[in-house]
Amino acid sequence: MKATKVLVPVAGGIALGALLLPGAALADTTVSPSTTPVGGTVVLTATTCSPSAGDAIFHVTGPDRDQNVRSTTVAAGGGLSAELFTAGFTLGTYTVAATCGDGTSDGSATFTVTPIGGAQAGGRDGSGGGTLVAGATLLATSLGGAVILARRRRHAAEAATL
Amino acid sequence: MRGYRLGRLLVTLLAVGGLTLVGVGIARLPPRPPQPDAAGLPHRAAAAPSLPPLPRAEPVEVRIPRIGVRAPLVSVAADAAGALEVPPLDRPGVAGWYRPGASPGELGNAVVVGHVDSPAGPAVFFDLGRLRPGDTVHIARADATVVRFAVDGVEAYPKDGFPTDLVYGPGGAVGLRLITCGGRFDQDRGEYVDNVVVFATRTA
Structure with missing residues (x-):
């Protein structure tokens, strides 16, 4: 009888522990x-x-x-x-x-x-960079043209003084 | 002499055109979004009050006072290739809640994704990289509750090294993960190379 009284709370405690x-x-x-x-x-x-x-x-x-x-x-x-x-x-x-x-x-x-990998959470318009590159190309071309023109003019001036 | 004049005219036109394009290009360059500290910040949750998780409820709005965000939320999942969906780009002010995961307030990590920018300019999560530990994020839910989170850390990860487990993984706390793009913009691929992730834990 004593054993039963002890075992029941112990078993209850184990069951409660399993639940928790x-x-x-x-x-x-x-x-x-x-x-x-x-x-x-x-x-x-x-x-x-x-x-x-x-x-x-x-x-x-x-x-x-x-x-x-x-x-x-x-x-x-x-x-x-x-x-x-x-x-x-x-x-x-x-x-x-x-x-x-x-x-x-x-x-x-x-x-x-x-999901796989990260998120594609950007949607900026990158055309500003392209415009910048095109502008720089035109500027470089005009600079090259100016150099060629200056040389031609100098050669023409030298030829005229000879 | 005529050829020289023609050449000079051409050079002048090229210079004017070039300067114009450079000016337009500079004006059209989008602003770069702020980034987290280079050294990275810890993403361990600070000691938070012991709060019981909430039942599942759809979130309807995210507010981040520090960076002035107040945005409606839509549901997102993954596309056919398995990548995380993002809100439609024509609605850059909207953020997306990852529906297959936890809802904000539930046990686990709720995930919210938003664009950093769009063709129209900065988008809903443009300033996410400015957040610092202790900043607050509020999520309003369809059940009329508002869940408050405190930021634990903000980090940037290469997209091919995305920390899946830290973002979506199960955890013993009620967490929130905010995701957007960041880092360098790769012109060739037309996308940012990193993702910025904000780690936050529920506080109220």
């Missing part, structure tokens, strides 16, 4: 990197799934997707991994829930598919 710390329950599945430009590849890993129990299944859900991905590799740090290619994915956040080969859940994780 959802990250702890999510830690067994990882996605790396957690953010990828659309078209990039992320690696899904079920860290506590035993390869001897069979392939792990990663259930990927998100804005336009509900698909299963089967593990293909034994992860270097333990568990099972698969690569996921995000070409054609809609931008947004996706959830990956892993199930081990023996049917046990290995938790879940999220990753985000983002």
Whole structure:
């Protein structure tokens, strides 16, 4: 009887702790990197799934997707991994829930598919630079012409004095 | 003698034309947008009051008192090539909210993009590079709430080295990222070589 009185609050505390710390329950599945430009590849890993129990299944859900991905590799740090290619994915956040080969859940994780590169957020009119270059070219040409004219005039003057 | 006079006339016309074009060219050169400090500024969030995230709501207006911005917001996503869309260039006073991401006030980073300039001159985020840590950004939402953010830092990144994770990545805070163009204008490519990113954290 005493044992029951002690165990109930302890179990309640553990359950409350699990509710307050959802990250702890999510830690067994990882996605790396957690953010990828659309078209990039992320690696899904079920860290506590035993390869001897069979392939792990990663259930990927998100804005336009509900698909299963089967593990293909034994992860270097333990568990099972698969690569996921995000070409054609809609931008947004996706959830990956892993199930081990023996049917046990290995938790879940999220990753985000983002636009590629930066933003083309400028639209200035660059024609001022072109006009400047054209003007400089005309000025240089006129300067060259002036030099030629001056030489001709000098030669003509020299010839007249001979 | 006639040839000499003709030549002199031609040289004079060329000089006058050249000077005119140079003058027009200088007058038409657009102003260069201000840039963040060359050394870069930290983009770590300052200690902010502990505020619970807000539910999702579409933002409708961005205000940045320090640089006199008060602009309506439209939704943007990505184009067919996967690049971030920007508001239409014929509406340079409008900024765009990245709809697939967090809304301002939600947990995570809300992203707002705006043009730095347009053929008509400076655009909505022309002065973004002038912002400094502590400056405030206010976002009004469709649910009648106004979310206030404080700037943590402003940095410029080459477009081919855009910090995707810092801008869009998940985080444990309610953040805001403002994006525009900056750096040198590449005449050959017809675009700026950098993106200016403002990092901000919710304060109220």
